[in-house]
Amino acid sequence: MLRDITLGQYYQADSVIHRLDPRVKLSATVLFIISLFVVDNWIGYVIAAVFLACMVKISGVPFRFMVKGMKSIVFLLLIAVGFNLFLTPGKAVFSVWKLTITEEGVRIAVMMAVRLVFLIIGSSLMTLTTTPNNLTDGMEKLMAPLKIFHVPVHEVAMMMSIALRFIPILLEETDKIMKAQIARGADFESGNLVKKAKAMVPLLVPLFISAFRRANDLAMAMEARCYRGGEHRTKMKPLIYHKRDRIGYLVMFVYLAACIYFGRIFTLPAVWGMVWNRNV
Numbered sequence: 001m002l003r004d005i006t007l008g009q010y011y012q013a014d015s016v017i018h019r020l021d022p023r024v025k026l027s028a029t030v031l032f033i034i035s036l037f038v039v040d041n042w043i044g045y046v047i048a049a050v051f052l053a054c055m056v057k058i059s060g061v062p063f064r065f066m067v068k069g070m071k072s073i074v075f076l077l078l079i080a081v082g083f084n085l086f087l088t089p090g091k092a093v094f095s096v097w098k099l100t101i102t103e104e105g106v107r108i109a110v111m112m113a114v115r116l117v118f119l120i121i122g123s124s125l126m127t128l129t130t131t132p133n134n135l136t137d138g139m140e141k142l143m144a145p146l147k148i149f150h151v152p153v154h155e156v157a158m159m160m161s162i163a164l165r166f167i168p169i170l171l172e173e174t175d176k177i178m179k180a181q182i183a184r185g186a187d188f189e190s191g192n193l194v195k196k197a198k199a200m201v202p203l204l205v206p207l208f209i210s211a212f213r214r215a216n217d218l219a220m221a222m223e224a225r226c227y228r229g230g231e232h233r234t235k236m237k238p239l240i241y242h243k244r245d246r247i248g249y250l251v252m253f254v255y256l257a258a259c260i261y262f263g264r265i266f267t268l269p270a271v272w273g274m275v276w277n278r279n280v
Helices: 022-038 042-059 063-087 103-128 132-142 144-149 153-183 193-199 201-224 243-265 269-279
Strands: 092-096 099-102
Touching (some): 022 132, 063 099, 153 201
16 A cells, blocks of 8 residues: 555656756646636546546556556545535435435545545646756746845745655565564554554554654764755756747646636536436
């Protein structure tokens, strides 16, 4: 399960998306997330699905590798779908005891599930095609206007980059500790929820100790190398926009405009009602 988490990992490949400026990918990810919450009908989600499928195909990242990261959010997905399915008022479709499923609840639950799935895949696509160093440089460049308000832009970008870089490392460390504890007789599977929570204590304590030790070693290494971030720091590979980056911005804005028009402004309530009644 731990090895299935793809967030924070980088997949080496030679594709157009890998070669894009990190600022383009960060902006595109933010706009893609916005588009998921803008659309309000099935046409918008079809456009989002086609766009996301095209980006995954162009990136060269195997779709099977990207879907592995969905296993980590199954529990969250079930909670979100369940709450919307049973707690949304409207026209009743099915009732069991005090639980009632409504037409509106089904529609909102499906939309929420699709949004979460697309959001995770879209975010993973950015981290899988961008190295941590490029991600840091891109965030620092995009947040540069915040320096006017005395926001420590470089420090914030560095912390986010280190956090993403440490995710795979901590997952690997967790896997090693878990196997060591199982070899000593620990049981993480059986029992009720309380027993499973207590069984996690032998896992969490050494994991926290290892995380603090790694953080301390990183801080000492940065101080030993006289690291000073922020102003007057040069970069070996400065970010420069190319033609493909401008095309990337253009494609993203065209996609966002299509989502706003077909997913929010242009609606087909009659067609939606006919399809829904036929399925029911």
